[in-house]
Amino acid sequence: MKKIILIPVLFVFLTVTAAFSLPVNEYLLDNGLKVLILEDHKAPTATFQIWYRVGSRDEKSGKTGLSHLLEHMMFKGTKVHGPKTFAQTIQRAGGTDNAFTSRDYTGYFELLASDRITLPIDLEADRMQNLILTRDAVLSERDVVTEERRLRTEDDPQSFVFEEVMAATFKNHPYGWPVIGWMSDLRTLNPDDLVKHYRTYYAPNNAVIIVVGDVDQKQIMEKIRTSFGSIPAGPPIPAITSVEDEQKGERRVYVKKEAELPYIMTAYKVPNLSHEDGFALDVLGSILSDGKSSRLYHALVYDQQIALSVWAGYEGLYKDPFVFLAGATAAQGKKIEDVERALLEEIEKIKKSPPTGQEVQRAKNQVEASFVMQQDSIYMQARTIGTFEMTVGWKFVDTYLEGIRRVTAEDVSRVARKYLVDELKTTGILIPAPKEKGS
Amino acid sequence: MHRVINIITTTFILLLSLAAPVAAAKLAERETLSNGMVVLHTERHSVPMVSIVMAIRTGSIADPSAKAGLAYLTAALLSEGTQKRTSREISEAIEFVGGSLSASAGADYTTVSLTVLKKDIELGLDLLSDIVLHPAFPEEEIMRKKRITLNWLIQQNEEPGAVASIAFSRAIFGAHPYGRQVQGTVETIPAINQQDLVDFHRGYFAPNNAIVSVVGDIGRDELKQLLGRYFSDWKQKEIPEHVLPAIAQNKSSTVLKINKDLTQANIILGHLGIARVDPDYYAVTVMNYILGGGGFASRLMDNIRDNRGLAYDVHTYFTANRYSGSFQAGLQTKNESANTAIAEVIKEMERMRTEQVSDRELEDAKSYLTGSFPLRIDSNSKIAGFNLAVEYYSLGLDYIDRYPAIINAITKEDILRVARKYLDPANYVLVVVGNLQKADLKY
Numbered sequence: 001m002k003k004i005i006l007i008p009v010l011f012v013f014l015t016v017t018a019a020f021s022l023p024v025n026e027y028l029l030d031n032g033l034k035v036l037i038l039e040d041h042k043a044p045t046a047t048f049q050i051w052y053r054v055g056s057r058d059e060k061s062g063k064t065g066l067s068h069l070l071e072h073m074m075f076k077g078t079k080v081h082g083p084k085t086f087a088q089t090i091q092r093a094g095g096t097d098n099a100f101t102s103r104d105y106t107g108y109f110e111l112l113a114s115d116r117i118t119l120p121i122d123l124e125a126d127r128m129q130n131l132i133l134t135r136d137a138v139l140s141e142r143d144v145v146t147e148e149r150r151l152r153t154e155d156d157p158q159s160f161v162f163e164e165v166m167a168a169t170f171k172n173h174p175y176g177w178p179v180i181g182w183m184s185d186l187r188t189l190n191p192d193d194l195v196k197h198y199r200t201y202y203a204p205n206n207a208v209i210i211v212v213g214d215v216d217q218k219q220i221m222e223k224i225r226t227s228f229g230s231i232p233a234g235p236p237i238p239a240i241t242s243v244e245d246e247q248k249g250e251r252r253v254y255v256k257k258e259a260e261l262p263y264i265m266t267a268y269k270v271p272n273l274s275h276e277d278g279f280a281l282d283v284l285g286s287i288l289s290d291g292k293s294s295r296l297y298h299a300l301v302y303d304q305q306i307a308l309s310v311w312a313g314y315e316g317l318y319k320d321p322f323v324f325l326a327g328a329t330a331a332q333g334k335k336i337e338d339v340e341r342a343l344l345e346e347i348e349k350i351k352k353s354p355p356t357g358q359e360v361q362r363a364k365n366q367v368e369a370s371f372v373m374q375q376d377s378i379y380m381q382a383r384t385i386g387t388f389e390m391t392v393g394w395k396f397v398d399t400y401l402e403g404i405r406r407v408t409a410e411d412v413s414r415v416a417r418k419y420l421v422d423e424l425k426t427t428g429i430l431i432p433a434p435k436e437k438g439s
Numbered sequence: 440m441h442r443v444i445n446i447i448t449t450t451f452i453l454l455l456s457l458a459a460p461v462a463a464a465k466l467a468e469r470e471t472l473s474n475g476m477v478v479l480h481t482e483r484h485s486v487p488m489v490s491i492v493m494a495i496r497t498g499s500i501a502d503p504s505a506k507a508g509l510a511y512l513t514a515a516l517l518s519e520g521t522q523k524r525t526s527r528e529i530s531e532a533i534e535f536v537g538g539s540l541s542a543s544a545g546a547d548y549t550t551v552s553l554t555v556l557k558k559d560i561e562l563g564l565d566l567l568s569d570i571v572l573h574p575a576f577p578e579e580e581i582m583r584k585k586r587i588t589l590n591w592l593i594q595q596n597e598e599p600g601a602v603a604s605i606a607f608s609r610a611i612f613g614a615h616p617y618g619r620q621v622q623g624t625v626e627t628i629p630a631i632n633q634q635d636l637v638d639f640h641r642g643y644f645a646p647n648n649a650i651v652s653v654v655g656d657i658g659r660d661e662l663k664q665l666l667g668r669y670f671s672d673w674k675q676k677e678i679p680e681h682v683l684p685a686i687a688q689n690k691s692s693t694v695l696k697i698n699k700d701l702t703q704a705n706i707i708l709g710h711l712g713i714a715r716v717d718p719d720y721y722a723v724t725v726m727n728y729i730l731g732g733g734g735f736a737s738r739l740m741d742n743i744r745d746n747r748g749l750a751y752d753v754h755t756y757f758t759a760n761r762y763s764g765s766f767q768a769g770l771q772t773k774n775e776s777a778n779t780a781i782a783e784v785i786k787e788m789e790r791m792r793t794e795q796v797s798d799r800e801l802e803d804a805k806s807y808l809t810g811s812f813p814l815r816i817d818s819n820s821k822i823a824g825f826n827l828a829v830e831y832y833s834l835g836l837d838y839i840d841r842y843p844a845i846i847n848a849i850t851k852e853d854i855l856r857v858a859r860k861y862l863d864p865a866n867y868v869l870v871v872v873g874n875l876q877k878a879d880l881k882y
Contacts, residue, residue, distance in 0.1 A: 042485035043817035075735070084745060087735035092803050094810020096734075113813040143748030150702040151751055151771050155599055258700045260597045261590070292530035305583065308590040331590050362535045369537025369556055375486045376818045435700070 022397055024385060025217055031233040032205025035224055036385055036394060037217045040378055046117040046213025047378050049109040050124050051386045053208075054201035056179045057103045057240055057319065062188070065145065065181015066197050068101040069189055072141045074108065075099075078130035083137070086123060093119050101179055104319045105390040111379060114214035118223050124209075125227035128202055138191045146187070149180050157259040157430050158329075164253045165428035169267045169323060173244040203234025208389055212382040244269070244321070251426040256433045261308060262336035263430035264343070265327035270419045273316035274392045279403035280411040281314040281324055281419065286363035287355050287412065288312040288326070288346065293362070295350070296326075300342050306334040310343065317391045324419060336429055351416045354409035367404050466816065466839055467652075467826045468659065472666065475647030475675045479826040480662055481654045483819060487557040489655035490819040491564075493571065494827050495549040496650075497643040499621045500681050500762065504614060506631050508623020510544040512584060513639045517542045517551065517570040519580040524569060526580055533566055540566055544621055547761045548831060554820070557656040561665065568669035571644060576636045585628050592625050599705040600771070603872045606695050607707045610868040611765055615686045646673045652827040654819040686711065686763055689866050694882050697872040704777035704873030708784055709767030710863050715759040715832050721845050722853040723757055723861055728804040729854070730791050730862075731755030731768055736803055738787050739768065747783070749776050757861075761832070766861060774877035781869065781882060788864040795851045809843045 027035040059066050077083035090097040095112035097120070110120040153159045163178050170176030181189075209228075211220055247269065270281055288296050289312040300307040312326035326347070330339045374380045388394045467479040502509045518540060519526040533540045538555035540563070551571055555563035595601040605620055612618030623631075653662055689710060713719055724732075731739035731754050743753045753770035768788070772780045816822050829838050869882055 042483070043813065045813045045817040084735070084741065088803065091733065091736050091807045092810075094807055094812070094814070096811070096814065111814055113810065116810075140746075140748035144744055144751055147703070147749070147772060148751035150773060154702045157597060260593050291534040293527065293534045298527075301587070302583065305586060308587060308594060329594065331586070332593055358535070362531075365535060366537040372486065372556060373488050373537075373554060376488065376490075376820060378817070433700075 022381065022385065024394060024397075026394075027221055029204065029225065029229055031229070031231055032203075033207055033209065033228055033231075034389075035209045035211070035221065036389065037210075037215070037220060038212045038381060038385065039215060039217055040212055040375075040381070041214045043378075044114045044214050045111065045378060046114040046211065046215050047109055047111045047382050048117055048120045048124070049107055049210040049382050049386060050128075051105050051107040051208045051210065051390055052201055053104070053206050053237065053390060054106055054197075055102050055104045056177060056181070057174045058201065058238075059174060059177070059181075061177070062185060063193055064177045064185040065179075066189055066193055067106055067201075068180055069138075069142065069145055069186070070194050070197050071099050071101045071106050071108075072145060073133055073138065073194060074127055074131060076137050076141065077132055078126050079132060080126050080130055081123065083132075086127070089123065090120065095119070103175055103179060105386075107386060109379070109382070117211070117213065117215055117220070121223050121227045125231065128204070128207070128228070129231055131198060131202075133191050133194050133198070135191050138189075138194060142186060142189060145180065146183065149183060149186065152180065153178070154183075157255065157257045157432075158263050158265075160257060161253075161255050161263060161265050161428045161430045164255055165265050165267050165426055168251045168253045168428070169269065169426040170244055173242045173320065174240065175244075175318070175320065175322060199234070201237065204228060204231050205233040206237050208386070210382045210386050210389075212385070213378040242320075247423055250422040253426070253428045254431060255428065256431045258435055259430055259432040261332060262330040262334075262339070262432060263327070264330075264336055264340050264427065265325065266343070266425060266427045267323040267325050268420050269321060269424040270314065270316070270324045271321045272318050272392065273396070273400075276403075277415050277418070278314070278316045279400075280407045280415040282316060282367070283360060283363045283404065283407045284350070284412045284416055285313040285324065286366055287350070287359045290363065290366055295346050295359075296328075296343070299346050300328060300339065304342055306331055306339050306342060317387050319391050336431075340427070340429075347416060347420050350413060351420070352413075354413040357409060360407065360409050360412065364404055364407070368401065371401065465836060466822065467836060469830070469836060472646065472670070474671070474673055475645075476666075476670060476673070477650045477830060478662075478666065479650065479652045479830055480659065481822050481826065482658060483654060483822070484656050486819070487656050488819065489553075489555055489557055489560050489563070489653065489657050490823045491553040491567065491654075492652045492823045492827055493551045493567065494650045494652070494831060495551075495644055496547075496648045496678075496831070497681070498545045498548050499619065500546055500616045500683060501639070501643065501679075502616055502619070502623070504616075504619070505627060506623075506635060507616075507619045507627040508588065508621070509631055509635055509639055510549060511621050511623060512581070512588065512628070512631055513636050514542040514544040514549050514551075515584050515588070516576050516580060516636060517574045519584060520575045520577045521569045522573045522575050524566075526577075529566060529570065532562065536562060538563055540570070542570070546617055546621060550827075560657060564665050564669045568673075572670075572673055574640060576633055576640070578633055581633055581636065585631070588622055588628050589625055592620075592622060592628070599699060599701055599703070599872045600769075602697060602699070603705045603707045603769075603870045606697065606872075607709065607767065607868055607870045608765070610693055610695060610870070611689070611709070611711055612686055612763070614684050615763070616683065617686075617760060617763060617765075642679050645676045645678060646670065647675045648678045650827055650830050652823045652830070654823040654826070683762060689868065692866055693868045694880075695868070695870045696875050696880060697870070698875045699872055701873050702773060703771045704774045704780075704871050704878045705769075705771050706777060706781060706784075707767050707769045707870045708781065708867055709765060710867045712757045712764035712766040712861060713759055714763050715761060717759070719857050719860070720759055722849050722857040725801070725804045725808065725846065725849050726791065726796075726854045726857050726861075727755055727757055727766075728808065729796050729800050730787060730858075733804060733807065736807070738790075739770075739784065742787060743770060743772075743780055743783055747779075749780050749783075753780075774874045777871060777873065777878040778881050785864045788862045791858040792855070792862055792864070796854050798851075801849075801851055801854065805846050805849070808846050812839070812842070
């Protein structure tokens with residue numbers, strides 16, 4: 001489906017970040033366009049992706065949601081290729097295509113049989129330069145995005161809480177607003193805003209092409225040079241200088257909304273994965289929450305039976321410091337205060353005494369295995385390379401696993417003591433509101 | 440987020456997971472072991488891992504109506520304790536090596552899935568065979584799983600799409616098991632006891648009722664040896680027949696309105712469809728691609744999303760199960776637009792029945808359906824699922840070679856014929872979950 005918004009995918013974080021040495025080849029065109037190619041010949045398929053270094057982090061208050069709306073507009077046609085032709089062209093070739101927007105980046109991808117993988121190259125080069133943004137098309141697509149926002153957030157109580165928690169966590173950094181944008185901002189976005197955003201950020205010097213699959217990199221590079229080489233570099237990309245102010249105490253937000261079960265979500269401010277503590281935070285998340293043998297599941301779901309589900313995870317693949325998240329859905333009839341207490345008890349336990357050697361080893365094994373298993377999918381490999389490249393650099397993929405291997409039980413305890421504290425914490429609670437009667 | 444992506448993905452999978460042909464090479468080796476277990480094997484050494492999916496030919500179709508959820512709970516409890524391992528020991532063992540082992544029931548069949556690194560294949564098969572052959576169904580674990588299932592069912596009410604979908608299935612399938620959620624209901628789950636689970640397992644879990652699909656870094660000899668070690672004690676037995684009630688065709692439209700404090704109306708409009716084994720399945724697949732299954736290439740997406748800006752997600756699909764199926768069009772739009780969107784859905788269904796599709800539409804649909812096959816079978820997990828479906832629906836291992844010809848033979852007349860036969864814009868079930876005051880439905 002066109003236009004995915006990247007909300008942190010809490011449960012699979014280790015799967016996504018798990019990586020070690022991949023035989024990636026890097027090329028740089030004169031206009032600043034970077035190309036990363038990973039040949040993988042196990043099946044006759046390939047993915048072509050182009051990632052732009054622009055996301056909601058690059059927006060201004062009052063104009064939130066601009067990056068994501070522009071992503072939708074990228075499917076609306078150019079001077080060369082008419083409206084509605086992009087997906088049809090790809091699908092006619094038996095392919096699928098899609099796009100996603102996050103806080104830090106916007107990505108477009110196609111998946112095809114490898115004998116057709118050059119098809120999207122001209123199309124992507126075309127829409128990097130020749131997009132048409134008519135007033136009618138913008139207004140209509142704005143309506144589509146407001147429907148998307150209703151679907152994802154307004155009518156989804158737990159997503160609504162996530163949005164509130166992020167807004168309270170980040171007071172003066174753009175990570176505080178949602179990728180899809182505030183509803184009132186969406187209604188004001190106009191063609192001029194989009195044209196300006198497009199001209200500023202959609203240029204070869206702000207983009208990275210990633211190709212994974214059954215390709216010959218010489219041939220692909222030749223085609224990429226032909227299609228993209230003549231596009232002039234754009235002006236330098238504006239730097240985002242916001243640094244989140246220091247927090248002085250716990251923040252709490254409440255959401256009263258029609259819902260069945262109470263829910264809690266807690267965010268702790270943490271550094272990104274380029275900081276040495278990132279590895280231990282990743283292992284901490286795994287020990288707390290990965291699988292039925294994890295601490296949180298065992299305590300809250302299995303033993304005490306006060307939660308329907310519980311999870312935690314480190315969100316380290318961001319340009320700027322982001323969050324470690326933990327949350328739980330209360331079981332029916334259980335108080336959210338008791339669920340919160342149980343969640344915090346588990347966090348306190350790991351601060352006081354380091355996890356067992358077995359627990360640390362399990363987390364490391366899970367990371368390593370998930371990396372190997374991810375190679376089953378060319379799409380997942382490309383997503384991993386892209387996510388690293390947009391945030392901490394793709395070469396970090398190679399050092400990531402070494403970093404995980406260095407983590408000791410004491411490191412896990414230490415980072416819990418350092419970051420999972422009130423001064424860095426924002427908590428959101430969902431209180432189910434009384435329901436209207438149905439007919 | 441997951442929900443929306445899943446809706447779209449599901450659309451394509453339903454249409455196409457069985458529609459994936461491959462070039463002439465045989466995709467899998469098939470063998471029936473002496474105890475009756477069918478083994479499908481695709482050797483792939485590119486990644487040091489093995490994926491195994493075992494299917495048992497039973498699911499919620501075997502549930503008594505007062506004990507709906509029985510197949511689901513039986514599957515869910517397989518990994519919660521065996522005669523020699525506790526629940527915790529099972530999860531510790533598989534998670535320590537970074538593998539996964541899970542079981543779940545569907546309507547037609549139950550699957551047990553294992554993914555492990557090549558080096559852990561013995562441990563994986565040991566655990567898989569232990570949970571399938573010797574589950575203990577401990578009382579304490581049954582209580583836990585029932586409580587979690589009840590909570591999950593309650594939480595479903597928070598998801599407007601789930602609320603609509605449950606109401607829709609119940610309305611079109613009535614007392615047939617396809618009309619119920621696989622997970623049962625808050626009324627039926629408490630009625631299920633340990634003896635029910637033991638009996639269900641004893642009745643249906645047998646090698647002659649099982650298909651094992653193995654894909655990955657394992658050779659034929661090694662696989663044979665390991666299957667011999669872990670499954671040779673599994674004895675054949677007689678399997679009870681599934682006794683299913685008849686399904687009544689709707690003779691008029693039914694409108695179900697469910698009021699909730701939502702900003703969008705969640706709409707499903709549809710009726711009975713076809714079974715997977717119906718020869719019209721392929722013409723229906725092409726027709727549905729054009730109507731609402733083909734993403735941005737479909738008429739409904741073009742009309743309702745691209746031209747009118749009324750919805751983010753709009754789709755149609757035929758869920759084709761073994762014994763029957765359903766057709767549904769689904770979308771979400773702000774309450775105030777519900778009437779317009781419903782009218783457009785009905786209009787597009789009607790147009791499909793009255794006008795021939797264009798040459799271009801037909802060619803595009805065919806070229807997608809036949810040209811996308813390499814993507815449907817380019818990973819171990821996709822191949823494992825594909826092989827299983829080919830076996831379960833008796834499509835034959837040459838299905839992948841026959842598929843392009845089947846699709847390419849479909850004509851505009853075929854499309855019109857199946858549209859008239861399988862789309863009914865006059866007799867449908869319409870479900871709307873939303874703010875009914877704002878929606879002010881004309882239906």
